[in-house]
Amino acid sequence: MARLSANLEFLWLDLPLLKRIAAAAQVGFRAVELHWPYDTPAIVAKRETKRNSASLWFDEALAVRQ
Secondary structure, three states, X not given: OOOXXXXXOOOOOOOOHHHHHHHHHXXXXXXXXXXXXXXXXXXXXXXXXXXXXXXXXXXXXXXXOO
């Protein structure tokens, strides 16, 4: 089975970032990918992914450690 993440730089652009995380989880993605999350503090994005039972993948330079 393929393991895919939802790249939120391209998906659900009509929604704010935290709602895009929820939208990805609602359609079955278990991981989301962010490259430019500058509008939202990283810890807030991480908290939202955890709340939606998803993993958060940042660009390496922006990695958030647990």
